[in-house]
Amino acid sequence: MGLRKSTLEEVAAAAGVSKMTASRALRGAPDVSAETRQRVLEATELLGYVGNRLALSLSSQKTNLVAVVVPSMSNIVFPEVLAGISAGLEGSGMQAVFGLTDYDARKERDVIRDMLSWRPSAIVVTGLDQPEDTVKMLRSADVPVIQIMDLDGTPIDFNVGLSHGKAGEEMARALIAAGRKRFGYIGSALERDLRAAKRKAGFERVLHENHLSFIGQRLGDTLSSVGLGKYLTHQLLRAEPNLDCIYYSNDDMAVGGAFAGLEASRSGEILMAGFNGLDLAAALPLRIATSKSPLRMIGEIAGRLARGSTAPNLPSTGKIIAFVPEITGVHQG
Amino acid sequence: MGLRKSTLEEVAAAAGVSKMTASRALRGAPDVSAETRQRVLEATELLGYVGNRLALSLSSQKTNLVAVVVPSMSNIVFPEVLAGISAGLEGSGMQAVFGLTDYDARKERDVIRDMLSWRPSAIVVTGLDQPEDTVKMLRSADVPVIQIMDLDGTPIDFNVGLSHGKAGEEMARALIAAGRKRFGYIGSALERDLRAAKRKAGFERVLHENHLSFIGQRLGDTLSSVGLGKYLTHQLLRAEPNLDCIYYSNDDMAVGGAFAGLEASRSGEILMAGFNGLDLAAALPLRIATSKSPLRMIGEIAGRLARGSTAPNLPSTGKIIAFVPEITGVHQG
């Protein structure tokens, strides 16, 4: 029921005006008589007309699409960022399109190429560690590139996020200041999760400065999860019973660690530290430390940058927006 | 660097052939000489040509876009489903575009209208409870509509998910069979989370059949979260200290409940039951009950249906794919 995909031409005919007038009326152009606009609106209603954005975009040479490329959806941080982007775009008439890379650089390149074929008005990609060919493709795409999450590297254009190296450093400093001395590390798939690897490296840097090092560590192969964090923590606690602090690749892993601690009745002694500042971690019956990263905010700003990018001449000079994560939950040993 | 947005025409010129031949070569049409194809490919490489899908879609009258409309990203279930859709679409050349409704029916309608303007090849929407005008819009859009998650209602076209009413019923039966007698309920924003409301209604139906009812309940205003579940559980336990079972609107809330139970040292006595089967719940140091809903699978099937829908004549007859969630973690009182 209802006529299929009616066109502007049909609406115009029904309203007894030309295509252009109908177009203007629908877009709220100022120079259309109230009466004409009314007739066009009625015709639109009658025919159930829905504009064709493909035609619009092709004709106007702007898509109002924002391509967003993230590694995964299974880690809550990326949906959180997407929600932020979506919010940052709200009311601008821009639409987010997303693609997943599964933490695979080759897949990332393909996904980005694919995205580019939609001629987005801006493209948001995760991190700064794209291989050279991908960077080249992005550079020559004539589209503002917004790199998010990470700050450690050379941005193509816009960059919003935080330094994961420094986040690791700061957490190490805070823990050492709180009297922790015997450190362990638990993470997974660091060759894919580059930001977690940077945090670890930063953490170790400070440990070394203080003539300390990880007494023991466990690295999983699969992506981080609460279950994996728990499993590896049990392992590590068995091998190194006298740790007084464990640094985790992120909050999911740390929450798993907290569960393991509870199960082993060692919840009080060992301070577990993660990264992200998930709500979940705050609700835990056991206090864990974390660096609160402003995920949603990063997304919102990326969204705002994307909508700003529709302006005729975008700055050729890159802009960097840096956050410093707040550390919480660190308590004396 | 690199020429901006080169067109097929430029590629054709560089290869010394016509636009059409270049087009055919790039799409791998059979009737192009190997030599010609080679030249076109080289020209493509040289110019860094990336096809324009807007033009492609407008011309061929098919977008290969799948619009996906979900309430939120903050609840891990929806990203999970999106990941499934993305996986189900993989290799088909189709792209998912998503929109968020914030559990708001009006916003949902606007988002759907907006999506429709991209002329997607299929549209995936959450649930079966769209208001009449939204349904009308979807029906007259000449696009396969795939309604996911819920099964309790009248589908427009395709429907994949599970009956939340029955899920609630089954959980109640399992808990009663396990000897639980004094039930409480904790949930939030049920006027927006319609599926949680259906589960609750199903649960109560079975309670009544067994001459039982909720002894106490707590309903929050904000969307479900671990923190809220914990808070409301503390409240409820204070008001009704002798419950032996609490049904939660979902796993997030139930995990919060488990945390509260641990804090109150009442973890053994009270069985907490949620919904979704999150990994997180399985890692808990305390066993909770849940109905495992196949989120990713639902997404994958939706994706598969969407790619199937590109076939010329889609079945006018709706197709329903039903899952029955598996209940785990129920133990004797």
Next chain:
DNA sequence: ATGAAAGCGCTAACAG
């Protein structure tokens, strides 16, 4: 195996 013409549905740039 290749090309020319027409057109997808819309808007930009000029008229009037």
Next chain:
DNA sequence: CTGTTAGCGCTTTCAT
């Protein structure tokens, strides 16, 4: 205030 003429970049015919 309204209409006309040209495209946007590609694919679909239909020729050759």
